[in-house]
């Protein structure tokens with residue numbers, strides 16, 4: 142994407158991308174969209190070959206100008222995957238195998254029928270459910286941190302822009318003072334999602350109060366707790382939102398550089414985050430003079446090297462500094478003396494993923 | 505162990521590529537590990553010369569993180585997840601079975617240089633427990649009885 146030079150150009154880009162994404166999802170002009178889950182859980186169950194085969198079949202049947210196919214992030218119900226969802230009908234097929242693709246094409250896409258044996262079965266009463274929106278698991282959900290996940294193509298910055306991406310960054314850069322951002326986050330009551338539960342606004346306030354030429358914001362993506370993969374699904378499903386949250390944090394307490402620390406056990410997340418950072422750099426959303434506002438921010442990515450303790454923030458900082466990941470005694474707290482001795486806030490992935498929403502909607 | 509000259513040259517180059525970054529040691533080690541499958545003491549000394557980080561400190565870092573290895577890893581690196589979810593789904597038996605079949609312990613490599621077994625922490629694929637991955641490809645719900653077949657698949661690929 143070409144560089145976005147100012148806030149107005151961003152607004153225009155957002156409007157274009159939003160229309161495009163909405164058209165795609167709502168089936169405008171009689172078009173349809175197929176979404177295939179490309180989260181780690183479903184990838185392990187052959188969702189890549191399923192995606193490839195759908196793309197191939199669409200071409201072979203000359204349907205590729207009427208039906209699109211997108212690989213999206215985790216649907217959150219990996220045990221029922223791989224998922225194939227058809228829009229605008231909202232038909233959801235579960236536990237799909239590559240061998241099912243032909244049937245889906247012939248019977249469902251071309252024939253307009255529902256394939257009964259691929260539907261979700263409600264474990265409570267054995268009923269089959271056609272639409273994703275009717276599945277009890279999804280009925281009560283409202284996605285905040287996971288905004289856009291399992292809807293957008295995580296590799297395409299335009300889809301993120303079509304899904305509220307960078308509206309919050311624009312808002313803080315053009316109409317909010319750093320202290321107002323901190324106050325808003327304080328008021329929202331957001332607490333760190335990394336386990337400690339420390340109020341995020343207060344952490345930022347500590348770092349903001351220190352006068353220093355260089356400060357850092359670090360995103361903790363080490364996610365060492367067994368069985369947890371919400372950070373993974375965010376980084377895989379909408380990495381742009383996490384980077385946006387990091388930038389807003391940086392603006393709020395005066396950091397001009399951010400480090401992501403993501404565990405090496407998450408190769409898919411690392412690759413998508415890397416791509417997101419590169420795309421944002423191209424679009425001028427990372428780097429010098431962002432949106433022509435004179436504000437600079439740079440983002441780096443470090444991979445973990447396999448040590449549970451590196452999820453602890455001071456050990457993590459040592460690891461970024463290239464040392465053994467041993468925890469440091471506190472105080473001094475990282476907000477006062479962190480990465481390379483500079484004031485640093487360490488925030489969890491999920492914490493940062495919520496920032497954009499809070500700024501957009503208000504506390 | 506004798507390290508080939510090209511390798512040393514290449515490692516110096518990798519160091520040079522990162523010389524403008526702050527504290528690039530782990531980034532360099534990760535790149536060398538990924539490319540050559542291990543970071544022996546001889547290469548640590550090269551990295552020490554290039555980065556100015558004392559060799560003893562580099563050794564400390566290499567031995568701290570499970571991602572780095574002092575001996576070459578096999579062509580196929582098998583990760584057996586021993587995270588909580590996989591563990592309660594009998595991952596230990598899967599690991600034991602693998603070790604028996606290949607005649608090595610976790611962390612070791614078979615003599616023909618084909619396989620390395622590693623016990624890893626949660627891969628975030630708990631819905632597929634117990635999960636085993638080979639060079640990043642995840643095999644879901646692996647039973648001890650299926651291990652032999654997986655190994656055979658890779659041996660066949662190699663014609664061995």
Ligand SMILES: Cc1cc2nc3c(=O)[nH]c(=O)nc-3n(C[C@H](O)[C@H](O)[C@H](O)COP(=O)(O)O)c2cc1C
Nearest residue numbers: 333334335337361363364365452453454488489492
């Ligand atoms: C042993 C140990 C492991 C930890 N692992 C993680 C982790 O995997 N991810 C994480 O975000 N926080 C982890 N934490 C908490 C971090 O130290 C830190 O509190 C957190 O990243 C701060 O971000 P937050 O304020 O957004 O929650 C761990 C703490 C300890 C003591």
Ligand code: FES
Nearest residue numbers: 180182183216219
């Ligand atoms: S990876 Fe597909 S539902 Fe989680």
